[in-house]
Amino acid sequence: xxxxxxxGFNGCSVQDITEAAVVPKGSFYNHFKSKEALAAEIVxxxxxxxxxxxxxxxxxxxxxxxxxxxxxxxxxxxxxxNDGCLVGKFMAEVSDETPLIREMLLSVLNVWGEQxxxxxxxxxxxxTIRTDLKxxxxxxxxxxxxxxxxxxxxxxxxxxxxxxxxKVVFSSIIV
Amino acid sequence: xxxxxxxGFNGCSVQDITEAAVVPKGSFYNHFKSKEALAAEIVxxxxxxxxxxxxxxxxxxxxxxxxxxxxxxxxxxxxxxNDGCLVGKFMAEVSDETPLIREMLLSVLNVWGEQxxxxxxxxxxxxTIRTDLKxxxxxxxxxxxxxxxxxxxxxxxxxxxxxxxxKVVFSSIIV
Numbered sequence: 001x002x003x004x005x006x007x008g009f010n011g012c013s014v015q016d017i018t019e020a021a022v023v024p025k026g027s028f029y030n031h032f033k034s035k036e037a038l039a040a041e042i043v044x045x046x047x048x049x050x051x052x053x054x055x056x057x058x059x060x061x062x063x064x065x066x067x068x069x070x071x072x073x074x075x076x077x078x079x080x081x082n083d084g085c086l087v088g089k090f091m092a093e094v095s096d097e098t099p100l101i102r103e104m105l106l107s108v109l110n111v112w113g114e115q116x117x118x119x120x121x122x123x124x125x126x127x128t129i130r131t132d133l134k135x136x137x138x139x140x141x142x143x144x145x146x147x148x149x150x151x152x153x154x155x156x157x158x159x160x161x162x163x164x165x166x167k168v169v170f171s172s173i174i175v
Numbered sequence: 176x177x178x179x180x181x182x183g184f185n186g187c188s189v190q191d192i193t194e195a196a197v198v199p200k201g202s203f204y205n206h207f208k209s210k211e212a213l214a215a216e217i218v219x220x221x222x223x224x225x226x227x228x229x230x231x232x233x234x235x236x237x238x239x240x241x242x243x244x245x246x247x248x249x250x251x252x253x254x255x256x257n258d259g260c261l262v263g264k265f266m267a268e269v270s271d272e273t274p275l276i277r278e279m280l281l282s283v284l285n286v287w288g289e290q291x292x293x294x295x296x297x298x299x300x301x302x303t304i305r306t307d308l309k310x311x312x313x314x315x316x317x318x319x320x321x322x323x324x325x326x327x328x329x330x331x332x333x334x335x336x337x338x339x340x341x342k343v344v345f346s347s348i349i350v
Contacts, residue, residue: 130347
């Protein structure tokens, strides 16, 4: 996971991976059919979250506050970790030659989308989030925008884009 | 440009490039110091736009209309071209080992940012764009969000995310 997050799917070889794991290269294929098969499992694992995603569904906290806390936690994480997001990197690399990765990315995007959409829908019911946009659409938009912001942080070598994301989203899109 | 856009920086080799160009591999190094040197020049070329960016500064059209037309043209382009955006892909791959690419990406992001920011600032003066967000911040946010949406289209094999982008942006952020 560490190597794939740092370098992306095409940026590291099975040999890089077995060297980092200090195991013989041949043993890799006892466990995984291909580099793609390993990468697909890693996408699922990574999708469980770099931060505590249960923040999003804590029923004791108002929905808008949960969304703010979720992105604040992500900002904190991605401001420290300069490697970017494995999901965003793999999204940029996915092609018809990597159908397994594509399938797992779809699944992670759907899970993240449902978690955020549920919080948005609750906020809409609670009257704290605008109701003229569908919760699902808005959730997908937020995920895409955040992935784009993470990409920029690595080019600018600055977490500024993550702060703008929070500022723009919570001052205009959401409310 | 075609190969890099399809496969990203790490996804193609100098040999892939010289084969596609039907030239001997050795001749590559008469023209470019490295694959990175070629890629950096291509970023600059690509940054001139897949679509006509002069839409953004046509003084005869109201600024908000220009922004809408710009993203409509991009949507039209990226709905047809399934390879995604070279800049977004390179943003995902950039690392300390590719400082030339990073520098050229920064420069393209700045040019795009200035073009969009100028239109936003004009729209703010014309009273059609909200003034509580800084034009520069909003421009960077729009670029990042759009790059993220393009990434999703390749995972979903659908241009849906591009339509959501336009819907969310022009119904909330901008006005």
